[in-house]
Amino acid sequence: MNINPFAVEEWMNAYETGALYNIAETCVDSISLDELFSLSGTDKESFLSRLCSRRLTYGAIEGSPELKNGIASLYRTIKPDEIVPTHGAAGANHHVFYSLINPGDTVISIMPSYQQLYSIPASLGARVKIMHLKKENGYLPDIDELKRLAEGGVKMICLNNPNNPAGALIPQEILEKAAAIAQSCHAYLLVDEVYRHLTQDEEWQPSIVDLYEKGISTSSMSKVFSLAGIRLGWIATHDKEALKQMWSHRDYNLISCGMIDDAIASLALSAKEKILERNKKIIRENLAILDDWIQKEPHISYVKPHAGTTALVYYDFPVDSYTLCRQMYETCGAFVTPGDCFNEPHSMRIGYAADKDTLIKGLHAMSTFFRSLEAGKAGSSRPSEA
Numbered sequence: 218m219n220i221n222p223f224a225v226e227e228w229m230n231a232y233e234t235g236a237l238y239n240i241a242e243t244c245v246d247s248i249s250l251d252e253l254f255s256l257s258g259t260d261k262e263s264f265l266s267r268l269c270s271r272r273l274t275y276g277a278i279e280g281s282p283e284l285k286n287g288i289a290s291l292y293r294t295i296k297p298d299e300i301v302p303t304h305g306a307a308g309a310n311h312h313v314f315y316s317l318i319n320p321g322d323t324v325i326s327i328m329p330s331y332q333q334l335y336s337i338p339a340s341l342g343a344r345v346k347i348m349h350l351k352k353e354n355g356y357l358p359d360i361d362e363l364k365r366l367a368e369g370g371v372k373m374i375c376l377n378n379p380n381n382p383a384g385a386l387i388p389q390e391i392l393e394k395a396a397a398i399a400q401s402c403h404a405y406l407l408v409d410e411v412y413r414h415l416t417q418d419e420e421w422q423p424s425i426v427d428l429y430e431k432g433i434s435t436s437s438m439s440k441v442f443s444l445a446g447i448r449l450g451w452i453a454t455h456d457k458e459a460l461k462q463m464w465s466h467r468d469y470n471l472i473s474c475g476m477i478d479d480a481i482a483s484l485a486l487s488a489k490e491k492i493l494e495r496n497k498k499i500i501r502e503n504l505a506i507l508d509d510w511i512q513k514e515p516h517i518s519y520v521k522p523h524a525g526t527t528a529l530v531y532y533d534f535p536v537d538s539y540t541l542c543r544q545m546y547e548t549c550g551a552f553v554t555p556g557d558c559f560n561e562p563h564s565m566r567i568g569y570a571a572d573k574d575t576l577i578k579g580l581h582a583m584s585t586f587f588r589s590l591e592a593g594k595a596g597s598s599r600p601s602e603a
């Protein structure tokens with residue numbers, strides 16, 4: 218199977234572990250098990266002793282009741298048996314396409330977005346039509362354009378809400394209009410909701426599965442719950458045929474998610490209010506820091522995010538984004554993602570949900586780098602950590 222290289226993941230793999238100030242990361246400042254025990258008020262010894270006494274079988278093949286009840290509680294209408302646990306949201310998106318898309322199917326997807334949403338269906342032989350999200354439209358889907366793209370039929374429409382990289386939040390009325398278009402074609406509407414709940418304002422963020430019968434939500438413990446290390450995600454849908462296909466295909470590529478990951482995710486979901494409170498505080502305080510920095514920097518601009526953990530920031534230096542980001546990494550230690558990974562030239566994605574100290578130092582390093590560009594010389598040696 219041929220597939221295009223995953224630009225953002227290749228970039229992260231190459232540089233992430235050596236970054237001095239990693240502000241390319243998209244998870245809300247990851248937590249340790251000790252922090253999880255403390256946030257959830259769990260007795261560490263008794264949790265670990267229970268876990269250590271269990272034989273390491275495949276565990277609950279379809280996910281433990283605690284896990285599925287916990288995930289179901291994130292939705293308004295989803296029942297535990299309408300959830301398919303997967304290996305992260307990456308596994309969830311892949312599994313949706315692998316289970317439901319055939320060669321020759323038409324799929325509508327968006328750009329800029331997470332590349333899985335267009336490159337996987339293309340690799341499976343689908344005809345992928347791209348809807349470009351425009352800066353001047355706040356990166357929201359244009360419903361008239363979606364209607365035009367859906368003419369002639371479509372098997373699946375893919376959205377990402379909140380959006381990575383731009384941080385746009387699709388309002389309920391636009392989701393409903395997209396669902397009406399999908400319904401008129403009997404199409405699935407897949408929404409990657411891995412950043413759901415990470416809003417800047419205190420409002421309920423609807424899921425597509427609570428608005429549309431053939432809506433499919435994918436998500437995980439990685440971003441919202443700061444637990445990417447357990448690789449646990451899920452697919453939620455009411456659609457019985459889709460569930461049947463996904464359970465059937467799952468026997469071939471997953472079997473179970475592993476009992477240790479299941480137990481840790483279940484614990485985190487039982488403490489979801491506490492973790493969400495922590496993480497919303499981080500993204501809100503950190504976006505204020507980023508926004509303040511953006512206002513003061515003369516060469517950059519952005520559409521301020523409404524949700525998620527990332528911002529797409531444009532610059533006016535006459536250099537392509539890979540070169541700019543590589544030079545910045547090498548000379549100042551600030552690590553961000555080139556906009557070209559998302560087909561957005563002259564921009565970069567900043568992940569602002571890192572710990573506050575890293576964000577502040579990273580932005581400071583970027584300013585130093587911009588000053589060297591203004592002076593016509595990018596610095597040549599990388600500083601040691603301050």
Ligand SMILES: Cc1ncc(COP(=O)(O)O)c(C=O)c1O
Pocket residue numbers: 243304305306307308331377381409411436437438439440445449450
């Ligand atoms: C929009 C989106 N979907 C899915 C994923 C994959 O997340 P996970 O760690 O749950 O596999 C990411 C990770 O960056 C993402 O940004």
